[in-house]
Amino acid sequence: MKADASAVRDHRPIYIQVAESLRARILSGYYEDRLDGELKLVEEWEVSRRTIQQAIDILVREGLLRRHQGTGTFINKSGVARHYRAITSITDGVRAQGLAADYRILASAPEPASPAARAFFALAEGASVYRHTRLVLADRKPVAVADTLLNLERLRGLELSHLAQGLYEALRQGFGRTIVHAEDRYRPAIADAQTARLLELGEPAAIYIAERRAFDQSGAPIELSTISLVPVALEISISQVGADWPGAAQPAGEPWNYRVGFGNFAS
Structure with missing residues (x-):
């Protein structure tokens, strides 16, 4: 696979490595409005078209990309903004x-x-x-x-x-x-x-x-x-989801979620 350095750090499946590199490009503003066509990405990474489609599927589910039938895959700017605000x-x-x-x-x-x-x-x-x-x-x-x-x-x-x-x-x-x-x-x-x-x-x-x-x-x-x-008053909330003991079904989403916020700055 021919790929960016950011896509060869570990031994995960190739489609996940490609998704990681595409995510980095999207968040950095590399693509202005739309993603390169699948055939161009196939040529760049030297992988199958199915691998590129799997990588794009991940980013569509994350909300960074939107598919438009017949016109291509576009950057979902509101989804990117949510990542920025994270x-x-x-x-x-x-x-x-x-x-x-x-x-x-x-x-x-x-x-x-x-x-x-x-x-x-x-x-x-x-x-x-x-x-x-x-x-x-x-x-x-x-x-x-x-x-x-x-x-x-x-x-x-x-x-x-x-x-x-x-x-x-x-x-x-x-x-x-x-x-x-x-x-x-x-x-x-x-x-x-x-x-x-x-x-x-x-x-x-x-x-x-x-x-x-x-x-x-x-x-x-x-x-x-x-x-x-x-x-100001410090506010901390922690949510716990499920457990991971042997035989337990894995819950959806992240097992831990932390949020730290501050009280009223106007007071």
Whole structure:
């Protein structure tokens, strides 16, 4: 099989490997409106037409593609948007509450990578990362300080000092990088003096710290963020589906589903 590097990572069936590569292309904006024809994909991957059809079937079921009889297979933009929203930002949380989201850039420039950043991004000693720090506002009230390090090895020429759109949107449009996997960790903390001043809190002030490690559609590490949030109520819900003891029928869907959200930013 002739395939992208992202489609040869394991020993799964070939149609699943092809589906993985096509999914990455779709999420990165590689296809504007419609998928390449099946015969072109057969030639590119050097596989059977049935293999291509099986791969497309997976993406149709996921909602990323739509088939139109006689005209081809098209990108389902609403389905793609749902995948984008699956990885949410603090700005998404503000807007979801019906509040006006805005931010003020505090720092935005390359800098030498720290040992922790070099380890996460797999950078050589002496490499640089891009630091983008902003104050997030909800209806003009400060609610978070977001300090983000970005992988310059994957984002050559990145410049965000005059960013006028969402960060994830800028990465998709400017670099074809879509954040599709994020690992978040939340913990309570006491704000330092600068953070307390930016969030208009007294001292000492209790806040939440959210730490994010995020990866793009190829599995490359892209973002390392620390977000300091005003002390809103933290909401966590966990749903459990079925069990996996021997002989038990496997339930449909994922066995675990976690959701973390924040209380009313307007309060």
